[in-house]
Amino acid sequence: MRLLFSLIFTSILLFASDATIDVIKKVDSLPSLAIEDASINYDDTFKLQVFKSLVADLNVISIFNVDRHHRISNYNDTDVLVENKDLNYVLRYKLEEDDNGALNISTKLLNKNEEVFSKSYKVSKQSLYVFVTHAIAYDINEFMGEPSVEWMKRKVIFSRVVGPKKSEIVISDYTLRYQHVIIKGGFNLFPKWANKAQTAFYYSSLDSKPTLKYVDIRTGQIKSLISSDGMLVCSDVSTDEKTLLLTMAPKGQPDIYTYNVNTNKYKRVTKYGGIDVNAQFMGKDKIVFISSRLGYPNVFSKSLNSNAVEQLVYYGKNNSACSAHGEYVVYKARESSNSFSENTFNLHLISTKSDFIRRLTATGINEFPRFSKDGDAIIFIKNYKNQSAIGIIRLKYNKNYLFPLQYGRVQSMDW
Numbered sequence: 001m002r003l004l005f006s007l008i009f010t011s012i013l014l015f016a017s018d019a020t021i022d023v024i025k026k027v028d029s030l031p032s033l034a035i036e037d038a039s040i041n042y043d044d045t046f047k048l049q050v051f052k053s054l055v056a057d058l059n060v061i062s063i064f065n066v067d068r069h070h071r072i073s074n075y076n077d078t079d080v081l082v083e084n085k086d087l088n089y090v091l092r093y094k095l096e097e098d099d100n101g102a103l104n105i106s107t108k109l110l111n112k113n114e115e116v117f118s119k120s121y122k123v124s125k126q127s128l129y130v131f132v133t134h135a136i137a138y139d140i141n142e143f144m145g146e147p148s149v150e151w152m153k154r155k156v157i158f159s160r161v162v163g164p165k166k167s168e169i170v171i172s173d174y175t176l177r178y179q180h181v182i183i184k185g186g187f188n189l190f191p192k193w194a195n196k197a198q199t200a201f202y203y204s205s206l207d208s209k210p211t212l213k214y215v216d217i218r219t220g221q222i223k224s225l226i227s228s229d230g231m232l233v234c235s236d237v238s239t240d241e242k243t244l245l246l247t248m249a250p251k252g253q254p255d256i257y258t259y260n261v262n263t264n265k266y267k268r269v270t271k272y273g274g275i276d277v278n279a280q281f282m283g284k285d286k287i288v289f290i291s292s293r294l295g296y297p298n299v300f301s302k303s304l305n306s307n308a309v310e311q312l313v314y315y316g317k318n319n320s321a322c323s324a325h326g327e328y329v330v331y332k333a334r335e336s337s338n339s340f341s342e343n344t345f346n347l348h349l350i351s352t353k354s355d356f357i358r359r360l361t362a363t364g365i366n367e368f369p370r371f372s373k374d375g376d377a378i379i380f381i382k383n384y385k386n387q388s389a390i391g392i393i394r395l396k397y398n399k400n401y402l403f404p405l406q407y408g409r410v411q412s413m414d415w
Contacts, residue, residue, distance in 0.1 A: 030065045031063075031065070031088035032065045032087040032088045033058065033064040033091060034066075034067040034071070034080075034089075034090050034091070035054055035058075035070075036071055036072070036084065036090055037070060037071065037093065037095075038072070040094060040095070046095075047095065048070060049177075051070050053175065054093070055068055056175055056401075057134055057136070057137035057152065058091070058137050058140070059401070060137070060149075060392060060394070060401050061137050061146070069083070071083060071084070078113065080110055089110065090110040091107065091108075091140070092108050093105055093107045100124075101124075101126075102122055102123065102125075103122065103123050103129060103132070104122050105132050106118075106120045106121075107119055107120070107136055109143070117143045119136075119139055121136065127178065130177040130178045131153070131173060134152045134174075135153060137152060138152050148374060148376070149376065149377075150372075151372035151374065154198065154373075155171050155172065156172050156174050156413055157170070157172075157192075157193060157413060158170055158413035158414075159410070160409065161409045161411050162408045165187040166186070166187060167186070167188055168181045168183065168184045168188075168408070169182055169183035169184075169188055174379065176403045176405060176406075183215070186206075186207045187207055188213075189206060190233045190234065190411075191203040191414060192236070193237065193415070194214065194237060194241065195241050198217075199216070199217050199218055200214065200217060201214075202225075202237075204233050209227045210227060211224050211232065212225045212226050212234055226259065226266065228248040228249065230250065230252060230254065231247060231254055232247070232249075234259075235277075235280060242261055242262060243260060244258070244261065245279040247279070248266075253272075253273060254276060255268055255269070256268075256269040256270040256277070257269060258304065269287070270289070270291070270302070272293050274293055275290075275291065275297075276289055277290050278320070285305055286302070286304065287304065288300070288301045288312065288324045289301075289302075291309075294311070296317050296318055297318055298311065299311075299312045299322050299329060300312060312329060313331060313333075313348075315357055316334065316348075318334035319332065319333045319334075321369065322369070323378070324371070326375060327351050328352075328371075329349070330348065330349050330371065331369070332347055332366065333346060344363065345364075345366055345367060346361045346362065347359070347360040347367075347380060348360065349378075360393050364382050364385075365382070365383040367381050370413070376396065379393075379413070379415050383409070383410075387404055388408070388410045389405060390403050390410065390413070
Protein backbone atom coordinates (compact mmCIF):
# COMPACT_ATOMS: atom_id res chain seq x y z
CA MET A 1 0.00 0.00 0.00
CA ARG A 2 1.60 3.23 -1.19
CA LEU A 3 0.00 5.65 1.25
CA LEU A 4 -0.41 5.77 4.97
CA PHE A 5 -2.82 8.44 6.14
CA SER A 6 -2.81 9.34 9.80
CA LEU A 7 -3.73 12.24 12.04
CA ILE A 8 -1.98 10.93 15.14
CA PHE A 9 1.69 10.05 14.94
CA THR A 10 3.36 8.06 17.70
CA SER A 11 6.86 7.73 16.28
CA ILE A 12 7.85 11.36 15.88
CA LEU A 13 11.48 10.90 16.90
CA LEU A 14 12.07 8.21 14.30
CA PHE A 15 11.09 10.56 11.47
CA ALA A 16 12.26 13.92 12.82
CA SER A 17 13.45 15.08 9.39
CA ASP A 18 10.04 14.59 7.72
CA ALA A 19 7.70 17.59 8.08
CA THR A 20 4.73 15.42 7.15
CA ILE A 21 5.01 13.79 10.58
CA ASP A 22 7.42 15.99 12.54
CA VAL A 23 5.01 17.59 15.01
CA ILE A 24 5.91 19.09 18.38
CA LYS A 25 3.20 18.82 21.02
CA LYS A 26 4.42 20.44 24.23
CA VAL A 27 1.74 23.00 25.13
CA ASP A 28 1.75 22.07 28.81
CA SER A 29 5.51 22.56 29.07
CA LEU A 30 5.69 25.96 27.34
CA PRO A 31 6.89 28.83 29.54
CA SER A 32 4.18 31.29 30.57
CA LEU A 33 4.25 34.93 29.50
CA ALA A 34 2.16 37.94 30.52
CA ILE A 35 2.03 41.37 28.89
CA GLU A 36 2.03 44.63 30.86
CA ASP A 37 0.95 47.88 29.19
CA ALA A 38 2.86 50.94 30.44
CA SER A 39 1.74 53.38 27.72
CA ILE A 40 1.60 57.08 28.48
CA ASN A 41 -0.02 58.34 25.26
CA TYR A 42 -2.94 57.37 22.99
CA ASP A 43 -6.53 56.52 23.82
CA ASP A 44 -7.75 53.27 25.37
CA THR A 45 -9.06 51.95 22.04
CA PHE A 46 -5.66 52.16 20.36
CA LYS A 47 -3.88 50.77 23.42
CA LEU A 48 -6.15 47.73 23.33
CA GLN A 49 -5.54 47.27 19.59
CA VAL A 50 -1.79 47.14 20.16
CA PHE A 51 -2.20 44.75 23.09
CA LYS A 52 -4.39 42.35 21.09
CA SER A 53 -1.93 42.43 18.19
CA LEU A 54 0.93 41.58 20.54
CA VAL A 55 -1.04 38.70 22.06
CA ALA A 56 -1.80 37.34 18.58
CA ASP A 57 1.83 37.58 17.43
CA LEU A 58 3.22 35.98 20.59
CA ASN A 59 0.71 33.16 20.25
CA VAL A 60 1.64 32.58 16.62
CA ILE A 61 5.36 32.14 17.37
CA SER A 62 4.13 29.18 19.49
CA ILE A 63 6.83 29.20 22.18
CA PHE A 64 4.81 30.64 25.11
CA ASN A 65 1.53 30.10 26.89
CA VAL A 66 0.39 33.73 26.61
CA ASP A 67 -1.82 35.29 29.29
CA ARG A 68 -4.62 37.27 27.62
CA HIS A 69 -5.37 39.71 30.48
CA HIS A 70 -4.71 43.38 29.66
CA ARG A 71 -2.99 44.85 32.70
CA ILE A 72 -1.58 48.36 33.25
CA SER A 73 1.80 48.97 34.88
CA ASN A 74 4.58 51.54 35.17
CA TYR A 75 7.42 51.04 32.72
CA ASN A 76 10.16 51.74 35.29
CA ASP A 77 8.75 49.58 38.09
CA THR A 78 11.36 47.15 39.40
CA ASP A 79 8.81 44.42 40.10
CA VAL A 80 6.21 42.91 37.82
CA LEU A 81 2.55 43.16 38.78
CA VAL A 82 1.52 40.85 41.60
CA GLU A 83 -0.82 38.98 39.22
CA ASN A 84 2.19 38.08 37.10
CA LYS A 85 4.75 37.23 39.77
CA ASP A 86 4.45 33.45 39.26
CA LEU A 87 4.77 33.56 35.47
CA ASN A 88 8.03 32.74 33.72
CA TYR A 89 8.22 35.89 31.60
CA VAL A 90 6.63 39.33 31.46
CA LEU A 91 6.77 41.56 28.40
CA ARG A 92 6.35 45.20 29.40
CA TYR A 93 5.91 47.85 26.73
CA LYS A 94 5.30 51.60 26.50
CA LEU A 95 3.59 53.49 23.67
CA GLU A 96 4.72 57.08 23.31
CA GLU A 97 4.09 59.73 20.67
CA ASP A 98 6.96 62.07 19.86
CA ASP A 99 6.82 65.71 18.71
CA ASN A 100 6.66 64.63 15.05
CA GLY A 101 3.64 62.38 15.62
CA ALA A 102 5.66 59.18 15.24
CA LEU A 103 4.78 56.11 17.29
CA ASN A 104 7.57 54.97 19.62
CA ILE A 105 7.36 51.63 21.42
CA SER A 106 9.81 50.68 24.16
CA THR A 107 9.88 47.04 25.28
CA LYS A 108 11.58 44.96 27.94
CA LEU A 109 11.34 41.24 28.63
CA LEU A 110 11.51 40.33 32.31
CA ASN A 111 12.33 36.97 33.85
CA LYS A 112 11.76 36.87 37.62
CA ASN A 113 11.93 40.69 37.72
CA GLU A 114 15.25 40.69 35.89
CA GLU A 115 15.45 42.43 32.52
CA VAL A 116 16.82 39.93 30.00
CA PHE A 117 16.01 41.70 26.73
CA SER A 118 15.04 45.22 25.65
CA LYS A 119 14.56 47.08 22.40
CA SER A 120 12.88 50.24 21.10
CA TYR A 121 10.91 50.64 17.88
CA LYS A 122 9.62 53.57 15.87
CA VAL A 123 7.22 54.03 12.94
CA SER A 124 6.12 57.26 11.31
CA LYS A 125 2.40 56.45 11.30
CA GLN A 126 0.15 55.09 14.02
CA SER A 127 -1.61 52.86 11.47
CA LEU A 128 1.61 50.85 11.01
CA TYR A 129 1.64 49.59 14.59
CA VAL A 130 1.01 45.97 13.51
CA PHE A 131 4.39 45.78 11.80
CA VAL A 132 6.00 46.83 15.08
CA THR A 133 4.22 44.10 17.07
CA HIS A 134 5.29 41.59 14.41
CA ALA A 135 8.90 42.83 14.81
CA ILE A 136 8.67 42.55 18.61
CA ALA A 137 7.49 38.93 18.41
CA TYR A 138 10.17 38.19 15.81
CA ASP A 139 12.93 39.65 18.01
CA ILE A 140 11.76 37.81 21.13
CA ASN A 141 11.63 34.58 19.14
CA GLU A 142 15.23 35.22 18.03
CA PHE A 143 16.30 36.01 21.60
CA MET A 144 14.80 32.73 22.81
CA GLY A 145 16.92 30.89 20.24
CA GLU A 146 14.00 29.53 18.21
CA PRO A 147 13.99 28.96 14.42
CA SER A 148 13.45 32.19 12.49
CA VAL A 149 9.93 33.49 11.80
CA GLU A 150 11.06 36.00 9.17
CA TRP A 151 7.75 35.51 7.37
CA MET A 152 5.96 37.44 10.13
CA LYS A 153 7.48 40.67 8.86
CA ARG A 154 6.54 40.09 5.22
CA LYS A 155 3.52 41.72 3.62
CA VAL A 156 0.60 39.78 2.19
CA ILE A 157 -0.99 40.80 -1.11
CA PHE A 158 -4.46 39.56 -1.98
CA SER A 159 -7.37 40.11 -4.33
CA ARG A 160 -10.72 40.79 -2.67
CA VAL A 161 -13.95 40.37 -4.66
CA VAL A 162 -16.37 43.12 -3.64
CA GLY A 163 -19.09 42.75 -6.29
CA PRO A 164 -19.94 41.24 -9.68
CA LYS A 165 -16.72 41.56 -11.72
CA LYS A 166 -15.39 44.07 -9.19
CA SER A 167 -12.34 43.52 -7.04
CA GLU A 168 -9.62 45.25 -5.06
CA ILE A 169 -5.96 44.32 -4.70
CA VAL A 170 -4.88 44.87 -1.12
CA ILE A 171 -1.51 44.92 0.64
CA SER A 172 -1.73 43.86 4.27
CA ASP A 173 0.11 42.21 7.10
CA TYR A 174 -0.51 38.51 7.71
CA THR A 175 -3.17 39.22 10.37
CA LEU A 176 -5.16 41.60 8.09
CA ARG A 177 -5.11 44.29 10.82
CA TYR A 178 -3.36 46.64 8.38
CA GLN A 179 -4.84 46.94 4.90
CA HIS A 180 -3.98 49.26 2.03
CA VAL A 181 -5.97 49.08 -1.21
CA ILE A 182 -3.45 49.58 -4.01
CA ILE A 183 -5.56 48.65 -7.07
CA LYS A 184 -9.29 49.36 -7.28
CA GLY A 185 -11.84 49.59 -10.06
CA GLY A 186 -12.31 46.80 -12.56
CA PHE A 187 -11.78 43.07 -12.21
CA ASN A 188 -8.18 42.41 -11.19
CA LEU A 189 -7.16 39.04 -9.74
CA PHE A 190 -4.24 36.72 -8.89
CA PRO A 191 -1.66 39.18 -7.48
CA LYS A 192 1.86 37.77 -7.18
CA TRP A 193 4.93 39.41 -5.64
CA ALA A 194 7.54 40.12 -8.31
CA ASN A 195 10.55 40.14 -5.99
CA LYS A 196 11.71 39.18 -2.51
CA ALA A 197 11.86 42.83 -1.50
CA GLN A 198 8.10 43.13 -2.19
CA THR A 199 8.52 46.39 -4.08
CA ALA A 200 6.58 45.20 -7.15
CA PHE A 201 3.92 42.68 -8.12
CA TYR A 202 2.10 41.10 -11.04
CA TYR A 203 -1.65 40.69 -11.45
CA SER A 204 -4.21 39.62 -14.06
CA SER A 205 -6.56 42.26 -15.46
CA LEU A 206 -9.76 40.63 -16.73
CA ASP A 207 -11.72 43.71 -17.81
CA SER A 208 -11.39 42.79 -21.51
CA LYS A 209 -8.73 40.48 -22.95
CA PRO A 210 -6.86 38.84 -20.04
CA THR A 211 -3.65 40.81 -19.52
CA LEU A 212 -0.72 40.33 -17.16
CA LYS A 213 0.35 43.61 -15.58
CA TYR A 214 3.39 44.67 -13.56
CA VAL A 215 3.17 47.29 -10.80
CA ASP A 216 6.16 49.12 -9.29
CA ILE A 217 4.93 50.12 -5.83
CA ARG A 218 7.66 52.73 -5.35
CA THR A 219 6.75 54.74 -8.46
CA GLY A 220 3.13 53.67 -8.97
CA GLN A 221 3.93 52.75 -12.59
CA ILE A 222 1.74 50.02 -14.13
CA LYS A 223 2.99 48.19 -17.22
CA SER A 224 1.17 45.65 -19.42
CA LEU A 225 3.38 42.65 -20.21
CA ILE A 226 1.41 40.04 -22.17
CA SER A 227 -2.19 39.27 -23.18
CA SER A 228 -3.90 36.00 -24.03
CA ASP A 229 -7.38 34.80 -24.91
CA GLY A 230 -9.11 32.48 -22.45
CA MET A 231 -7.07 33.04 -19.31
CA LEU A 232 -3.76 34.43 -18.11
CA VAL A 233 -2.40 33.94 -14.59
CA CYS A 234 1.08 34.28 -13.12
CA SER A 235 1.28 31.44 -10.61
CA ASP A 236 4.94 31.65 -9.53
CA VAL A 237 8.18 33.62 -9.86
CA SER A 238 11.63 32.00 -9.90
CA THR A 239 14.03 32.70 -7.05
CA ASP A 240 16.22 34.83 -9.36
CA GLU A 241 13.04 36.78 -10.31
CA LYS A 242 13.75 36.36 -14.03
CA THR A 243 11.25 33.63 -14.98
CA LEU A 244 7.49 33.54 -14.47
CA LEU A 245 5.25 30.50 -14.59
CA LEU A 246 2.07 31.40 -16.46
CA THR A 247 -1.19 29.62 -17.15
CA MET A 248 -2.44 30.67 -20.59
CA ALA A 249 -5.11 29.37 -22.95
CA PRO A 250 -4.49 31.06 -26.33
CA LYS A 251 -6.18 28.16 -28.16
CA GLY A 252 -8.88 27.35 -25.61
CA GLN A 253 -7.09 24.76 -23.44
CA PRO A 254 -5.01 26.08 -20.52
CA ASP A 255 -1.35 25.07 -20.43
CA ILE A 256 1.76 26.01 -18.46
CA TYR A 257 4.22 28.48 -19.98
CA THR A 258 7.46 30.07 -18.85
CA TYR A 259 7.94 33.80 -19.44
CA ASN A 260 11.34 35.54 -19.42
CA VAL A 261 10.97 39.03 -17.95
CA ASN A 262 14.16 40.26 -19.65
CA THR A 263 13.38 39.12 -23.20
CA ASN A 264 9.55 39.20 -22.91
CA LYS A 265 9.48 35.79 -24.60
CA TYR A 266 7.35 32.85 -23.48
CA LYS A 267 7.67 29.09 -23.98
CA ARG A 268 5.03 26.38 -23.72
CA VAL A 269 5.91 23.78 -21.06
CA THR A 270 2.92 21.40 -21.10
CA LYS A 271 1.08 20.15 -24.19
CA TYR A 272 -1.78 18.12 -22.80
CA GLY A 273 -5.18 18.32 -24.51
CA GLY A 274 -6.99 18.91 -21.20
CA ILE A 275 -6.31 21.32 -18.32
CA ASP A 276 -2.86 22.15 -16.89
CA VAL A 277 -2.81 25.05 -14.42
CA ASN A 278 -1.31 26.57 -11.26
CA ALA A 279 2.37 25.65 -11.74
CA GLN A 280 4.85 26.20 -8.91
CA PHE A 281 8.64 25.99 -9.00
CA MET A 282 10.07 23.01 -7.15
CA GLY A 283 13.73 23.85 -7.43
CA LYS A 284 15.38 25.56 -10.38
CA ASP A 285 14.31 23.29 -13.25
CA LYS A 286 11.32 21.37 -11.87
CA ILE A 287 7.68 22.34 -11.43
CA VAL A 288 4.55 20.96 -9.78
CA PHE A 289 1.15 21.73 -11.29
CA ILE A 290 -2.51 20.72 -11.39
CA SER A 291 -3.73 18.64 -14.33
CA SER A 292 -6.93 16.88 -15.39
CA ARG A 293 -5.04 14.16 -17.29
CA LEU A 294 -6.52 11.46 -15.00
CA GLY A 295 -10.04 12.69 -15.65
CA TYR A 296 -10.07 14.74 -12.43
CA PRO A 297 -7.73 17.42 -10.98
CA ASN A 298 -4.58 16.04 -9.44
CA VAL A 299 -1.00 17.06 -8.62
CA PHE A 300 1.83 16.28 -11.06
CA SER A 301 5.46 17.25 -11.51
CA LYS A 302 7.81 17.54 -14.46
CA SER A 303 11.24 18.82 -15.36
CA LEU A 304 11.38 21.94 -17.52
CA ASN A 305 13.91 20.06 -19.65
CA SER A 306 11.82 16.93 -20.22
CA ASN A 307 8.36 15.95 -21.42
CA ALA A 308 7.99 13.20 -18.78
CA VAL A 309 5.22 13.83 -16.22
CA GLU A 310 5.00 12.22 -12.76
CA GLN A 311 1.88 11.85 -10.60
CA LEU A 312 2.61 13.02 -7.04
CA VAL A 313 -0.68 12.45 -5.17
CA TYR A 314 -2.56 9.15 -4.97
CA TYR A 315 -5.07 10.10 -2.25
CA GLY A 316 -8.34 11.81 -3.20
CA LYS A 317 -10.25 12.34 -6.44
CA ASN A 318 -10.29 16.13 -6.63
CA ASN A 319 -6.91 17.64 -5.75
CA SER A 320 -6.12 21.20 -6.74
CA ALA A 321 -4.30 24.40 -5.74
CA CYS A 322 -0.79 23.37 -4.71
CA SER A 323 2.39 25.00 -3.42
CA ALA A 324 5.90 23.56 -3.16
CA HIS A 325 8.92 24.08 -0.94
CA GLY A 326 11.92 21.81 -1.37
CA GLU A 327 10.69 18.23 -1.23
CA TYR A 328 7.30 19.19 0.23
CA VAL A 329 4.01 19.90 -1.52
CA VAL A 330 0.82 21.21 0.08
CA TYR A 331 -2.40 20.82 -1.87
CA LYS A 332 -6.16 21.26 -1.61
CA ALA A 333 -8.33 18.12 -1.72
CA ARG A 334 -12.11 17.69 -1.74
CA GLU A 335 -13.18 15.57 1.24
CA SER A 336 -16.91 15.34 0.47
CA SER A 337 -19.35 15.35 -2.44
CA ASN A 338 -22.56 16.97 -1.24
CA SER A 339 -25.10 18.09 -3.82
CA PHE A 340 -27.15 20.15 -1.36
CA SER A 341 -24.56 22.11 0.63
CA GLU A 342 -20.96 23.30 0.45
CA ASN A 343 -18.35 20.57 0.28
CA THR A 344 -15.33 20.31 2.56
CA PHE A 345 -11.93 21.03 1.02
CA ASN A 346 -8.91 20.38 3.24
CA LEU A 347 -5.20 20.98 2.86
CA HIS A 348 -2.75 18.08 2.89
CA LEU A 349 1.04 17.96 3.08
CA ILE A 350 3.18 15.35 1.32
CA SER A 351 6.87 14.71 0.88
CA THR A 352 8.31 13.47 -2.40
CA LYS A 353 10.65 11.28 -0.35
CA SER A 354 8.07 9.37 1.71
CA ASP A 355 4.54 7.93 1.47
CA PHE A 356 3.06 9.83 4.41
CA ILE A 357 0.24 12.34 4.06
CA ARG A 358 -0.54 14.88 6.78
CA ARG A 359 -3.93 16.57 6.82
CA LEU A 360 -3.55 20.20 7.90
CA THR A 361 -7.17 21.44 8.17
CA ALA A 362 -10.48 19.93 9.24
CA THR A 363 -13.54 22.00 8.28
CA GLY A 364 -14.79 24.45 5.66
CA ILE A 365 -13.27 25.30 2.30
CA ASN A 366 -9.51 25.65 2.65
CA GLU A 367 -7.68 26.72 -0.47
CA PHE A 368 -4.86 28.62 -2.14
CA PRO A 369 -2.04 27.42 0.18
CA ARG A 370 1.33 29.13 -0.02
CA PHE A 371 4.54 28.18 1.77
CA SER A 372 6.56 30.85 3.53
CA LYS A 373 9.95 31.48 1.93
CA ASP A 374 11.67 29.36 4.59
CA GLY A 375 9.03 26.62 4.60
CA ASP A 376 8.28 27.19 8.30
CA ALA A 377 4.62 28.11 7.77
CA ILE A 378 1.77 27.91 5.28
CA ILE A 379 -0.70 30.69 4.59
CA PHE A 380 -4.08 29.84 3.09
CA ILE A 381 -7.63 31.07 2.49
CA LYS A 382 -10.46 29.65 4.57
CA ASN A 383 -14.12 30.15 3.67
CA TYR A 384 -16.54 28.90 6.30
CA LYS A 385 -20.12 29.90 7.15
CA ASN A 386 -20.14 32.85 4.73
CA GLN A 387 -16.94 34.34 6.14
CA SER A 388 -13.56 34.59 4.46
CA ALA A 389 -10.35 34.46 6.49
CA ILE A 390 -6.62 34.10 6.07
CA GLY A 391 -5.09 31.22 7.99
CA ILE A 392 -1.56 30.48 9.16
CA ILE A 393 -0.34 26.93 9.78
CA ARG A 394 2.79 26.43 11.90
CA LEU A 395 3.92 23.05 10.60
CA LYS A 396 6.42 22.26 13.35
CA TYR A 397 3.96 23.04 16.13
CA ASN A 398 0.80 21.66 14.49
CA LYS A 399 -1.11 24.88 15.13
CA ASN A 400 -3.54 26.85 12.95
CA TYR A 401 -4.47 30.52 13.37
CA LEU A 402 -7.29 32.36 11.57
CA PHE A 403 -7.64 36.09 10.84
CA PRO A 404 -11.07 37.02 9.40
CA LEU A 405 -11.67 39.48 6.58
CA GLN A 406 -14.17 42.16 7.53
CA TYR A 407 -15.86 42.41 4.11
CA GLY A 408 -15.58 40.90 0.66
CA ARG A 409 -14.16 37.51 -0.23
CA VAL A 410 -10.48 36.67 -0.67
CA GLN A 411 -9.95 35.36 -4.23
CA SER A 412 -6.21 34.70 -4.19
CA MET A 413 -3.08 35.89 -2.39
CA ASP A 414 0.68 35.77 -2.06
CA TRP A 415 3.28 36.60 0.62
